[in-house]
Structures are given as structure tokens and as C-alpha cells.
Amino acid sequence: MKKELLIASALVGSLGMAGVAEAASYSISGNSRTGVNATDNDAGTETRAALLQASFTVSVTETTDSGIIIASGFDLAEESTSGAGGGGLSGLTLTFTDGSKLDLVSAGNASGSHDVSIPGTAGEEGISVTTTNTAPTGLDFATGTTGLGFEYHTPADTLMDGLKMSVSYSTDSGAAKSATPAKMGHYAIGGTYVTDAGDTAVTIGAGYSTTDWGNTSTEASNDESSVHMGLSAVTGDLTVAVGFADGDRVGGTNTTTNYEASANVMKAGAKYVTGDMTFNLGIAAGESKDSRTLGTPGTTVDSYDKTSASISYAVASGVTAIVGFTNTDTTDEGTTVDTESNGSAWYIGANIAF
Numbered sequence: 001m002k003k004e005l006l007i008a009s010a011l012v013g014s015l016g017m018a019g020v021a022e023a024a025s026y027s028i029s030g031n032s033r034t035g036v037n038a039t040d041n042d043a044g045t046e047t048r049a050a051l052l053q054a055s056f057t058v059s060v061t062e063t064t065d066s067g068i069i070i071a072s073g074f075d076l077a078e079e080s081t082s083g084a085g086g087g088g089l090s091g092l093t094l095t096f097t098d099g100s101k102l103d104l105v106s107a108g109n110a111s112g113s114h115d116v117s118i119p120g121t122a123g124e125e126g127i128s129v130t131t132t133n134t135a136p137t138g139l140d141f142a143t144g145t146t147g148l149g150f151e152y153h154t155p156a157d158t159l160m161d162g163l164k165m166s167v168s169y170s171t172d173s174g175a176a177k178s179a180t181p182a183k184m185g186h187y188a189i190g191g192t193y194v195t196d197a198g199d200t201a202v203t204i205g206a207g208y209s210t211t212d213w214g215n216t217s218t219e220a221s222n223d224e225s226s227v228h229m230g231l232s233a234v235t236g237d238l239t240v241a242v243g244f245a246d247g248d249r250v251g252g253t254n255t256t257t258n259y260e261a262s263a264n265v266m267k268a269g270a271k272y273v274t275g276d277m278t279f280n281l282g283i284a285a286g287e288s289k290d291s292r293t294l295g296t297p298g299t300t301v302d303s304y305d306k307t308s309a310s311i312s313y314a315v316a317s318g319v320t321a322i323v324g325f326t327n328t329d330t331t332d333e334g335t336t337v338d339t340e341s342n343g344s345a346w347y348i349g350a351n352i353a354f
Contacts (some may be wrong), residue, residue, distance in 0.1 A: 114206065126326050193205075201235075259290050
């Protein structure tokens with residue numbers, strides 16, 4: 001459901017400033033997800049829990065006389081979030097008449113913006129990985145940004161038909177040094193190419209990012225950086241996709257101990273739509289050689305393997321029933337098997353979107 005409303009006229013009129021300003025146009029969207037997650041891990045523990053989630057997003061936009069679109073927004077579920085890169089708060093986006101865009105303040109990472117979407121379960125099931133495992137599970141595992149910068153998106157069909165590119169940059173916050181490493185800035189580039197191969201729509205996405213982690217007395221052996229590439233093919237109701245990412249990552253928030261690691265991840269998935277039903281299947285395999293001492297390259301291996309599937313049924317307009325299944329298999333520090341993080345999980349629930 002989309003709505004537009006002008007709300008400022010009465011307010012500014014009551015303040016004696018009629019005609020000074022009008023409200024920008026806005027639209028709202030969101031969803032309510034309700035379900036149950038049941039897990040059975042290798043430690044022999046079975047759990048069941050209700051999962052209640054909701055979001056309410058407001059997008060604000062207006063067009064200047066010169067045709068430039070100015071947009072921002074926020075998520076009411078994250079209304080207390082603020083600061084650089086704040087979760088539910090959008091920065092400022094300028095869309096120019098040639099189709100290019102410029103994101104300012106809390107801007108994204110150009111590499112992460114061009115990750116190819118890999119199908120996986122549509123459910124909310126899963127087992128929490130509570131160990132010091134640093135193996136990545138997403139193609140954007142090393143695409144950090146401080147939010148104090150910009151991201152520029154070119155118009156469609158830049159340089160060649162079907163190509164769109166982005167570049168981004170951010171700087172540090174000027175915070176004092178501490179025992180925990182912090183993002184000091186980044187630069188990144190990414191691109192997406194879309195073409196047709198007969199009856200198949202093909203999308204190729206790739207990107208490179210490097211993030212400077214510092215602000216500590218001991219620096220990591222390598223800056224955080226990664227390269228990723230993915231391919232998606234859509235033929236009728238069938239979507240098949242695969243992606244790979246490789247790089248170095250640094251952090252101090254994964255556990256109470258700082259770490260650096262060289263890591264890689266491979267993901268693949270498929271989605272098939274038939275009538276009101278959608279079938280999803282996905283796999284992810286991540287590996288990381290990590291070290292708990294900054295300045296010392298990692299030697300021990302962490303791994304994370306995940307297989308997931310789901311069936312979704314469109315019950316009514318905006319209402320979808322979902323049944324999902326996920327199985328995880330992890331190792332930590334080379335040989336240690338975390339039985340609490342390994343096992344299977346089921347989800348049954350419904351999503352109501354507007």
C-alpha cells in the first residue's frame with residue numbers, strides 16, 4: 001500500500017509562515033512475520049521458540065525544479081538507531097536527470113551494492129553460531145564503510161549496454177585510539193552487467209573493496225579487502241545463481257578478542273515458481289584462517305557449511321505461508337566441532353507485507 005500526503009501547510013500556517021515550506025511526498029511499506037523456529041543441535045538440545053518480527057519503512061522523496069530527486073527515509077523498527085551507517089536510518093540520495101545517483105552520509109559500499117542475489121530459504125530458521133568462528137557466510141563479508149562518505153552510481157548502460165557501475169569512499173570518525181580496532185575508511189568499486197542469452201536473462205555482478213582498520217597500537221597484517229563475483233540466470237520461472245568471494249577481514253566485535261583472517265565463501269542456489277508456490281534451495285560454504293593476535297597472520301581454519309530449503313505459498317494478496325529447513329555444519333580452530341552450533345532447524349510461519 002502506497003500513500004502520499006502533504007502535512008506541513010497547517011503547521012507552518014499556525015506559526016505564521018504559510019508558504020515557506022511544504023512537506024515532501026512519502027511512501028510507506030513493511031511486513032509482519034510470525035512463526036515458530038524449532039532446532040535440534042548435535043549436542044542433543046532441542047528448542048522451540050516463537051519468532052515475531054515486524055518492520056515499517058518510510059521513504060521520503062521530492063523533486064526539485066531542475067529535475068533532481070532528493071530522497072531519504074527511516075525504519076520505525078530502528079527508530080533509536082543513529083550515527084554513521086545507522087541500521088534503519090537512510091542517508092541522503094540525489095538522483096540526477098541522467099539516471100545517476102549520489103548517496104551521501106551513511107552511504108554504502110560500492111562492492112557490496114553489486115553482490116548477486118543467491119536464492120536460499122525464505123524462512124527464519126537457524127542455529128546461532130556462538131563460537132569464535134570467523135568463517136564468512138555472505139559475499140559481502142569484507143565490504144565495510146564508516147558511513148562518512150559517498151557512493152556514486154552511474155546511469156544504466158554506462159560504457160556498454162546493460163552495464164551499471166558504482167564507486168564509494170569513506171573516511172574515519174577521528175575517534176581516539178582504543179584496544180579494539182576500528183574502521184578508518186574505505187574505497188570500493190563494483191558493477192552489474194545484465195544481458196539476454198536466448199530465453200535466459202543473465203546477470204553478472206562483481207566488486208572490489210578495501211577497508212582500512214586501525215586506531216590501535218598494533219596493526220593487522222593486511223587491511224580488510226575482498227573481491228567477489230556472482231552470476232544469476234533466469235529462464236521462465238527458474239532462477240539459478242552462484243557466487244564466490246575471497247579476501248582478508250579484521251574485527252574486534254565478532255568476539256571479545258580482536259582477530260584478523262584470510263577467508264573465502266562460495267554460495268549457490270535455485271528458485272522455482274509454479275502458480276502460487278515458490279521452492280527455494282541454497283548452499284553456502286565458508287572458510288577462514290584466523291588469528292587472535294593482530295599483526296600475526298592466521299593459521300588455524302574455521303569452516304561454516306549451510307544447506308537450506310523452503311516452500312512458500314501465496315495464501316492471499318500480500319500474505320505468504322512459509323515452511324523452511326536449514327542444516328549447519330561448523331568447525332572452529334581447525335578441528336573443534338561445535339556441537340551446539342551444528343544441527344538442523346525448522347521454521348513454519350507467515351509473512352504479511354504491505
